Amino acid sequence: MEGRASRPSNDKDAMSTGSDIPFYIIGLLSGAGVGYVDVRVEDLLLTAVLIACACMLLGFMRPQRAWRWVVLVPLFIPVGQVLAYKVAGQRITRMDLSETFVALIPAIAGAACGAVARNAIRRLWQEK
Numbered sequence: 001m002e003g004r005a006s007r008p009s010n011d012k013d014a015m016s017t018g019s020d021i022p023f024y025i026i027g028l029l030s031g032a033g034v035g036y037v038d039v040r041v042e043d044l045l046l047t048a049v050l051i052a053c054a055c056m057l058l059g060f061m062r063p064q065r066a067w068r069w070v071v072l073v074p075l076f077i078p079v080g081q082v083l084a085y086k087v088a089g090q091r092i093t094r095m096d097l098s099e100t101f102v103a104l105i106p107a108i109a110g111a112a113c114g115a116v117a118r119n120a121i122r123r124l125w126q127e128k
Helices: 021-041 044-061 067-075 077-088 094-102 104-125
Strands: none
Touching: 021 044, 021 067, 021 077, 021 094, 044 067, 044 094, 044 104, 067 077, 067 104, 077 094, 094 104
């Protein structure tokens, strides 16, 4: 078709090429931000939704090896919690730190859903 925009013929998307360093920085900042929000708001459900959204976004942007977002984002939640303690004077309890392990569940779901969505969109839009 003449009026249709052409897609790259290679198997990788334009977003899949290049360095992963900016995505690791996004994961680090989102994990620390979720930890800060977790301590300030003290709502486990909000924390789970934010983790799932962050991992889903990262899994969508970089679907190859999506497990790294499952590790990276929850790993930096305690960093955000310590930041909330130092900056805002919020107290951190043992329960706040143990919630980090519970955060792995929505992180797994989010990263997997993001990677599956990206691969589904890639297959739907590939030329035949």
